[in-house]
Amino acid sequence: MNLEERTAYGDIGRKGLWENNTALVQLLGLCPLLAVSNTLVNAVSLALATVLVMALASGAVAALRTLIPYEIRIPVFILIIAALVTCLDLAFNAWLHELYLVLGIFIPLIVTNCIVLARVEAFAAKNSPLAAAWDGAAMGVGLLWVLALLGGARELIGAGTLFSGIDMIIPGAQALKVLGDDYPGLLIAILPPGAFILLGLLIAARNAWVARAAAARPAAPHAPVDTASA
């Protein structure tokens, strides 16, 4: 891998994790994001499933891209995504049954998560399989860390615990009672409004961070120049 390619791959990763973050910037696929981010384990499990689907779907589409006629590309993309999600759904049902019961409809719904189709159409259909799989994974991991933060925060504020339900994945593992047994809980954090409020705060925090970084740039001559915004 030469320097140019390495830069391109680094760029894809940076865009997925931060600059074009699915949850904080593009605001795509928020339905499952808000619905299952009530505990850390639920949030991370669904996000991991999404990462897997995005990487596989992008890689598969990129590998087949020269065989897919332009006119029928969308049905073929959806077919590929739906087939992969169905396989994942069956695998969850078979080997992570408890978690399957908790995540329920949200695993099949990954098919309709617009971020998956968006990356397939915008990136995978025009790039090599490796780059496409990396792009899908990076976008998915961008979703994962926001979802983990949101799920962790909602669980901590709402119930005072972390990792509740971990026994569904690792039998015998215990949840952490971070705030002790006496913590009364804050119901709104677990209910849907809590997801909207916390996501809003996260987006605001990111915007503030970006604004500060932009304001600080002229004062620091050694900082890399952002050609895109020039």
Add this chain to the structure above:
Amino acid sequence: MSDAERDTPATPPAADQAPAEAVPNGLAPHELTPPASAAGTAARSALLLGTFTLIFTALMALTFEATREPIRASVEARRLELIAQVLPQGDYDNALLTDIVQLPTLPALGIAGPVTLHRARRGADPVALVFEAQAPDGYSGTIRLLIALRADGTLGGVRVVAHKETPGLGDYIDPAKDRAAPKWIAQFAGRDTAQADNWTVRKDGGDFAYMTGATISPRAVVRAAGRAVAAIAPAREALFGLPTGASAGEVFK
């Protein structure tokens, strides 16, 4: 950051910086020529779509076959685990999941359609009947219950299998969400089903404790359990006598 910097799916700047083999619009150069007729393009598209469908359906079919047995085992294990909460596994020694009778549609159970009733035995002695019932009047929708009724007429226990009650308020009917000790649902165990008159919460003059501020969910559970056992308990000897897999329609005529 300006809005122009964001890459929307429609116009991704990523395409410019993409590694070597980028092709515009997903078309390989050879596909841009020759200009095919409309019918030819349609036939080719249909053929390719059909081929893709076949390949990916085969992938799904293979996965289905590979996961069928683990899924069946998971569902069965989950069911036995649930039943174990109302009836300890050491109390019976028969194959509980196959020793069943079909109950007809009974208004007292609250379930539209036939219900499978499991019979637990120890050797030849009847131990308990395990069946599902539904409370139609939960705070938000129906509440599904699993009930174990012992052969001596006492309750083995009741468990909430599925519900949509408010998290943090009414969901203490589900022992996994109940912070109290002992669990609220534990007060069903050992109840004598002969006294079905008192099957409601104390607020309504019944025998069952509840938590102030969330009365609707426990009331629905207690009443549904009361109605169900009142219907099943008098018929328990007849139900144990039926052959496996039989319909219990005659018993409730």
